[in-house]
Amino acid sequence: MSGENSLPTPAAQGNVSFVLKKVHETVFEDRPLAPLRPGEVRVNVRQTGLCGSDCHYREHGRIGDFVLTAPMVLGHESAGVITEVGPGVENRAVGDRVALEPGVPCLSCPLCLRGDYNHCVKLVFAATPPYDGTLATYYTLNAAFAHKIPDHMSMEAASLMEPLSVGVHAAVSRGQVRAMQNVLVMGAGPIGLMIGAVARAFGARRVVLCDLVDEKLQFAESFCATSTFKPSAPQPGESDADCAARNARALVAQVGGDVAQNDGFDLVLDATGAQSCILLAAWAARCRGRIVLVGMGRADVLVSVTRVIVRELEVTGSFRYGSGDYDISIALTAAGQIDVTRLVTHRYLFADAEKAFDAVTRGRGDDGRTCIKVQICQGAAPGL
Known part of the structure; x- marks a missing residue:
């Protein structure tokens, strides 16, 4: 099983979260955990890739109509291990290794029911105001959007299922x-x-x-x-x-x-x-x-x-991803048809998240190399 981080990583403490307070101001906060609602799972986040949108919020505080008006946890390209399942969850279990699909829709409107849930007007998308993202010890979401990954898939590869699913949606679903x-x-x-x-x-x-x-x-x-x-x-x-x-x-x-x-x-x-x-x-x-x-x-x-x-x-x-895109992404990666980890040029510990964001913003790491994909490695929760 390839369950370890891509860098040796200290164990997690509490629910430490990387929070954007306002433009150019980020802090680490230990945030309380809310009880799980029916259908939800709690995931110990282990790997997170940085996206340009994360850095754009940090630099400008907004993307289009989505405006930062209150502190927000950053990050949305993540993978981890389930530590708790909520009422009614039968197809996920503690210890499952999962790739997180960070946009959870209402699951009941006409758009959702016909499979176009990426257009749901009630979509809760990680690190898009006003919703918190995944750069924390724990992240909670509907179990259906915590996609189980094969034992041989690394956490780093699993976190890259998010951008790969964008590619699948664009090339396959729309193209x-x-x-x-x-x-x-x-x-x-x-x-x-x-x-x-x-x-x-x-x-x-x-x-x-x-x-x-x-x-x-x-x-x-x-x-x-x-x-x-x-x-x-x-x-x-x-x-x-x-x-x-x-x-x-x-x-x-x-x-x-x-x-x-x-x-x-x-x-x-x-x-x-x-x-x-x-x-x-x-x-x-x-x-x-x-x-x-x-x-x-x-x-x-x-x-x-x-x-x-x-x-x-x-x-x-082509907007984000939709029904079946994560399944295709995981299958392509698991079969060795796409080696997504080759895109990773720089890796940082969670404690150095600020440096990771700086590297993406300027387009180069401290080593002078061009950044393609930057990863943040987060610690294992107690008992994992």
């Missing part, structure tokens, strides 16, 4: 990726890499990763990409749209083969939210190709509407 397709992914950060890895696992013929950072592109080629592309900056007097069209032509010519014959990719997924990438996506997709928008940038960006209409492109969004 409808199929074998032998040509896929372009904009952005070689953690989500873009996960999307690319899922596309490869589902049999894509080509998976091209696009980014501006050479170090990320080099890693992408070793992880999931059949090739990479680095767009060039706008030329003097060149519009964003014209720059996108020029880069798309260069990309299609560079890849060649049936991408060039079809004048574009079957499936393009944007994991950046950047206007330049969304424009490039429209110019890089083949006629009647599909574009999936995953990354969140500015609320409003320029889109090549004429290009979408004339090429009959399908454009859709």
Whole structure:
């Protein structure tokens, strides 16, 4: 069994939690434990990956309409061990090793009942105001969202089921990726890499990763990409749209083969939210190709509407994850089809959470290396 942390970690004390009090101010607090409600389990959190949204709240106190108005525990990419089960829980037990799906819906509205629970208006999502996150000794959630993992899966890998499920939802649920397709992914950060890895696992013929950072592109080629592309900056007097069209032509010519014959990719997924990438996506997709928008940038960006209409492109969004996505992620990882832990570039103890957040915010660790995925290792609860 691979139950240990990725770093030797002192045993947990109390319910110590990493709390964002206000912008740029975080503290450790020992918080009381509430009694479990029917259907809930309590989990000793052992590994937590840091996401850009965690750091964004720390730096700015808000993401869109979600605004920090009271102290909030950070973190939402976690795995751990169940220490207590509430009334009515029959399919989970103390000692179960689980990956946490950090968005629990109401389970009774029309959206939930038809399987679209990621759109539930009553969704309780960890570390999204006003709800506390998972960077604490214990986290409580509905048992159905504590996904059991195989004995051979490490806690670090299990914590990465959250971003991998984002990739599964984008590539499979929304992108409808199929074998032998040509896929372009904009952005070689953690989500873009996960999307690319899922596309490869589902049999894509080509998976091209696009980014501006050479170090990320080099890693992408070793992880999931059949090739990479680095767009060039706008030329003097060149519009964003014209720059996108020029880069798309260069990309299609560079890849060649049936991408060039079809004048574009079957499936393009944007994991950046950047206007330049969304424009490039429209110019890089083949006629009647599909574009999936995953990354969140500015609320409003320029889109090549004429290009979408004339090429009959399908454009859709992808938000978090939904029914079955965690199951697919765990299966892909357990079978060795995706080695998610290769994304981890930096690891910190829970006591050094501040340093971990600093590394993600600046994009580099103290060692000077580019951060891809940063992990925080939390201690075992008494008796585990």
